[in-house]
Amino acid sequence: MTTITFVRHGITDHNIEQRAQGHTQNPLNETGRVQAALVAKRLSDEQWDVFISSDLKRARETAEIISDEIGKPVDFFDERLREMDRGKIADTIESERIERWGANWRLLDMGQETNESMRSRGMSFIEDIASQFVGKKVLVVTHGYFLGQTLKELMKDESTGNDMSNTSVTTIEHNGKQWEFLLYDCIKHLPEK
Secondary structure, eight states: OOEEEEEEEEOOOHHTOOOOTOOOOOOOOOHHHHHHHHHHHHHHSSOEEEEESSSSSSHHHHHHHHHHHHTTTOOOEOOOOOOOOOOOOOTTOOOHHHHEEEEEEGGSSSOOOOOHHHHHHHHHHHHHHHHTTOOOOOEEOOOHHHHHHHHHHHHHHHHHHSSOOOOOOOEEEESSSSEEEEEEEEESOOOOO
């Protein structure tokens, strides 16, 4: 069976500030690095055949921390795993958007990527992985909103993929007919809040 385990990157200051990240190259914060170390320790109990990450800094940093712990380098960085492109609103918070473009900024063309585009590149990635790495255990570091949109499309379930937690672990397996969840948005490696 082919399995793909997705890990959302550790938390960033942008996450805390609710600042649109998109394709920005912002780093993990100290808490994000601790989260990444905790998920890395959890993942070190398993053998991984293939390790892939988004090329954006927060995902790359998470992947490097995991790589050090599991003793396996990232095989390649894939731009299809990037977060939603936020266009003109990247690096802004809501109050700044209202100040710059007005309260109805959502009605303007801000050059943001569509959910359909994200779902398409997510499915393209999964189809490629499933055909290239049949029967392998694949580890993937990516982004929350992108992962959520990909899972909605893959599972044909709009109730899934909402508010994925930082460094959560989600594993899907192809059972010969369809993909199914083995693990979903699991953060058992993180301390209780």
